[in-house]
Amino acid sequence: MADPTPQPSLFDEGPFAPCPAPFNMAAHTLAAAAITPEKVALEVIAGPGAVAARWTHGELAEAVRRTAAGLAAAGIRPGDRMLLRLGNSAEFPILFFAAIALGAVPAPASPQLTRAEVAAILADLDPALVALGAGLDLPPGVACPVIGPAEIAALGRHPPRRFAATMPDDPAFIVYTSGTSGRPKGVLHAQRAAWARRMMWQGWYGLKPDDRVLHAGAFNWTYTLGAGLTDPWAAGATALIHAGPPDRHVWPRLAAAHGATIFAAVPGVYRQMLDAPGLAEGFAGLRHGLSAGEALAETVAETWSRATGRPIYQALGMSEISTYISFSPEDPPVPGRSGRPQRGRRVAILGETGDAPLPRGTDGLLAVGRRDPGLMLGYWRRPEETAAAFRGEWFLTGDRARMAADGTITHLGRADEVMNAGGYRVAPQEVEAALLRHPGVAEAAVVDLPVRDGVSIIAAFFVPAGDAPEAAALARHCEGLLARYKCPREFHAVANLPRGSNGKLIRRKLRDVRGGM
Known part of the structure; x- marks a missing residue:
């Protein structure tokens, strides 16, 4: 019987291999330099067939160690925090891993953030140094030294230094994400985070040393930093990052021109390229695609896979642990499911x-x-x-x-009520606080709304303070205070916001308000 x-709903296949000690995330990530120093580690791509920068594993490790020495000479010490506000250039990963090689703690900041958003991070982080990319700016009154492209290049002219003998639980880097309070929240990761990522190599990617991984994200994004750079390098593979002008149809041409074997992107990128010319031909050399950041609509996955003949393996994760639930070549997708916990979780x-x-x-x-x-x-x-x-x-x-x-x-x-728009987690309180700074807004609430299969936008509902401001005026107001991905795409003036008997906003009812308009 x-x-x-x-x-019980428990998945536990035993502990993952313990992280060795001492352990430095940068040394682990760049270890292929001692095995295949002449192999290409990074290509920064300006367009199909056009490489803006190319680095071998040996050159990359050398640049990181030299830059770490430069940071030390500039007075940066283990445990010091550094804010990296840089674009898609090789100087970002070199500085990021150089800081970790020294035992300092880098914190990437998106180039899309406004001055107000950067100011909030600066106040919270209290960095010892800020690295600023070309064409980007900072709020006034930054208390610590700020270095630009020329100074960053000069850091790499020092004799290389050894990787710091950090321990697995020592701090390695900070990722800022939207908190439910509306204030930026720093997620502090340990050196061991890079070791744990090995669970994804077979649990999601099917990663091999001869892979060429094309990632559609920005360097500073956690998804790109992990799946697009850290893991390919640690596995001895090649990372391909596009730094050219945005073009939703460019990815098949980039994949074909640069021999990509794995393509990684958020679901929105897969959806946007479905009508791209030469989709099948462009991805003919691909083994499979990877998707993370938000749920991948099954219709998008099926359409893309039919067109290319290649599967997409999606993953579920968050800034606090990266991806930990996924499907993979060894564990094919099950319809209606998000994935399976990776072995070792x-x-x-x-x-x-x-x-x-x-x-x-x-x-x-x-x-x-x-x-x-x-x-x-x-x-x-x-x-x-x-x-x-x-x-x-x-x-x-x-x-x-x-x-x-x-x-x-x-x-x-x-x-909780954190929204997901285009793969970014956005706290509604942060957007509402920006709306309430407009003199024509008395009350405000926002919610993410599905507009079609797998696509959501942020919609704002507000009680006017007098005459209702035009949607265009509110959009301009938000663009001055928020990164583009946080800005509402719809604005609806209402007489009252839905609230319970205790006066608390009932956010889920906003969808009904919009539906009745």
Whole structure:
């Protein structure tokens, strides 16, 4: 007779190989320099067939070690924070890994951020140095030294130094993401984060040393930094990054011209290129595609795969742990599911209280074992939020999900109200705070709204303070305060915002308000 006890929603295939000690993320990532120093590690692509910069594994490691020495000569010490506001040029990964090689802590900042957003990060980070790319600016009153392209190049003229003998739990880098309070929130990662990424090599990528990985993202984005640079280099493969003008149809031509074998992008990029000419021919040399950042619509995946003859393997992740649930060449996609926990992960579905996994097939809170080597050290300067993110032996991801009997995961959305627009997580409170700075707005609330399969936009609902301002005026106002991906695409004036008996905003009802217009 079958056991009537439901199987708990726990995925645990044993611990991942322990991270060696000492361990330096930069040394680990650039280790191929000692094995295949002449092999190409990075091509920064200006256009199909046009390479703006090319670096071998040996040259890259040498540049990182020289730049680390330059940073030390400039007074940067282990533990110092550095803000990197740079574009898609080779100087970004060289500076990023040079800081880690020294034991300092780099924090990338998107070139899309406004001065106000950068000012908030500067105040929180308190950096010892800011690296600023060509054509970018900073808010006034930056207290620390600021270096530009000429000074960055000069850093690399010093004799190379050894990689710092850091330990696995020593700080390595900080990634800023939107917090639910509307303030930027720094996610502090340990050196061991690079070691843990090895779980993705077969659990998602099927990564091989002879791969050429073309990534559609910006250098500073966590997805690109990990899947587009760190992992290909650590595996001895080649990273291909486009730094040319934006063009939604350029990717098949880039893949063909530069011999890409793996293509990585957010779902929106796959959707936008479906009508690209030469789609099948461009990706003929591809083994498969990778998708992360938001849910990939099955219709988009099916259409792209039919056109190219290549599968897409999607992954679920977050800044605090990177991708940890995915499908892969060894574990093909299951329709309607988001993926399977990667081997070495400990994942469970929890209830609203307690730390015992719920039965499989039950909806609940998605959680990751707190001893996962890829898990963050904590939120920078936010001990209360860090403590609140853990429950017993589990880290609460903030996602709702369901685990099937076969261990596959169905993602059911965020447990909180953080929006997802174009693959970016955006806190509604941050957008609302910007709207409320307009004199014509008395109350404001925003929500992400689906406009078609797999595509959502941010819509704003506001109670006017007098005559309602025009949508165009509000759009210009937001563009001056927020990065483009955070700006609402719709503006709706309403008499009242939906609230409960306690006066709390009922955000989900905004979708009904919009639907009734």
